[in-house]
Amino acid sequence: MDNLIHDILDNDLLFGKDKEELIVGAYQLSDTHIRLFFRREGSVLYRDDPFYPFFFLSEETVLSGFVPEDKKKFWLVRLQGNNFYQYLAIFSSWKTFRAGLDFINAKKITTARMPGDSGHEDESSLTYSKGDAVTQYFLQTGKTLFKGMLFDDVHRLQLDIETYYKPGRRDQGKNERFSDEIIIVSLSDNRGMEVVIHSRNCSEKELLERVVETISRMDPDVIEGHNIFSFDLPYLQRRCDQHGVSFSIGRDGLVPKTYPSSIRFAERSLDFTFFDIPGRHVVDTLFLVQSYDVSKRSLQSYGLKAVAKHFGFASPHRTYIDYEDIASTWDTDHEKLLAYALDDVIETRELSGMLSGSNFYTAQMLPYTYAMTSRLGPAAKIEALFVREYLRQKHSLPKPSSGQQYMGGYTEVFLKGILGPVVYADVESLYPSIMLSYDVCPKSDALRVFPVVLRDLRDLRFKAKHLVTEYRNGKNTALADNFDAMQGSFKILINAMYGYLGFQGGIFNDFSEADRVTSTGQSIARKMIAEFESRGCRVIEVDTDGILFIPPPGVTTEEDERKLVNEVSGRMPDGINIGFDGRFRKMISYLKKNYALLDYNNRMTVKGSSLSSRSNEKFGRDFIRKGFETLLAENIAGLHDLFMDYRRKIMDHELDIAEFSRSETLKSTPEQYLEDVRAGRRAKSITYELVLRAGGGFSKGDRITYYISGSGASSSFFDKGRLASEWNRSKPDENTAFYLKRLDEHCQKFLPFFKPQDFSTIFSADTLFAFSPEGIEIIRETRNISPETAGNNDIL
């Protein structure tokens, strides 16, 4: 158990099919044998067998911990995958894959189960075939795990297509979208190859043939693209079909298999068609970006160009062409379009290089392929680590417990208003630290794997981080980056372990342990508050593991502040450390989880859904931001001017569609929405009504950008939505009354900082008298009276 993770790294456990009687997992024991785990009558048995595709029964072993009469207590592994044979033919690298093939050929094995078999009939009903079919099937199902390899050593190819867009056609709906011709396919790889194949001098059919030939010749391990599952691959496949070109981009000339799949990012989920390319892994960088944004929440758009700019690897000489202009650019300046297409794949390469590394190293720890790992959520990965260790120790697995978690983080605002100076301190890795220091372990974890995995992951991360520093100092950037990606993969798993405890479907879930983690977190937060207060700090806000406070008068320099934080950190329980995490000149404290911070370089950051949300109109976000800056500068006349400026722009239709449109993500299918509305399960909504009226062309996961049209501030607007693309600058029909109402709603954010009378003077257009800030005072500080605090006051 000491070397759990290393053991995991050295063995391949692969999951099988989720059916009643069959194989639930397998190790690759050696080049010639695998160990198969299978279940029968409630228990898990295993046997060691010669290599797939043949296996013979040897002795069966019952796993420990299983109580046959107590079926409720133990359950067998919850399985993944759609065809366990597919998973059995997974090898550590393409080299061992070839060795397996040679093994089959050397032994002259001529029978195998064929693709399409459901795989769970009894032996007598199996379909066997001869000769080449074995080889074919072997290849068809083959995947590599990249055990022990460095990310840089794997051959990754990036792919992007451009189509000749005929205006008006795409808007007809999804079914029409394959009618455009492919004019450019750009390819690059991580070994410096960059090519653009285009149809300037050849037919589309010849273009497609060259693409298939090029990919086969390059023979990459991984194919990457931005939105590749929903656009590039299905498009290429469709056009190949139409031209009678074999879409054989898999290894050994095999064609991809497709099946519908879906992926979830926090609260949103989206459907896509998964492309399983034999012998290769497909990675969609759009998924990587969205997954990244779940924790960072820093991206405005998930489009390739926007992301490249955000991360700072967009070339300053990069060619930009609007979507609608692709066809005309192709006609007038095709060299420019070729440059544009090449920039796309180069940016995809950069993006993947930055975000893929941690998935790559996670895959080396898990019984999932690299492509699978890059699409899986964190809970599945955690569970896989546990299941793998249980099967290795030949122990049966528990069943998920039912119930729910009751507690979460502690959040409180003590002071509101305009405050400063401010220090931000936070408990380092609060939940993982608690789980380690307070010996948290699910009650169903009979082997007590949970704390061991957590500790090992932490130690491994520490070692990996150490290596990053070492290689950075030694100027070995490539190796440093690799180890940075590796420590990142450990970090993701460490942070996911708490969430897993409260996960309904987790077989090792334990809601009371999850509650123990959060309630311990709450008392640590309270202790932290008390310690800072007793040193003369005035606490502004606490949220879960972080605290914002005004240091006492004597503490003025950063050094003083750090010393203070250190002192409090020393007073915390063993294993719990508080770190200094920033200092600010001023802060606007508005509500829980909603505030603005002004640093010592006078840069302001705004946090919270009520102050800066992507679902708000851009003009509203700008108004609040500028308003807060003005407020921090205590410029009252400036606030009034700002309000008047926006009011005039709205009334004179001076705002551009980008400033007053709103965007929302479709979280269910339009059909599901209709169904729910009919059943009275949900109310009507502008976005879905809009999509239904547009008649197709939109699906789950799409972002709808719309505005409110018409006139009059009626009480409901669900039928007044228009797509942003329908807006006409020369005939602006946005609903002025609605947007003035929205402006007023945004003004409400400034209400707490003024007396009611002053507030209405500043944010009104009364022209009877010229506006004067005379006599208006900013309310600098309000003590927040929460129910809890109010109770304490009564006692006092």
Added chain:
DNA sequence: AGCTGTGGCAGGGAGG
């Protein structure tokens, strides 16, 4: 086909 958690705010439809 696969799935990490709670806490908090805003907006809008529905119905009294």
Added chain:
DNA sequence: CCTCCCTGCCAC
């Protein structure tokens, strides 16, 4: 008007 409830988005 108001409250209730749902959805969407965000902090941690």
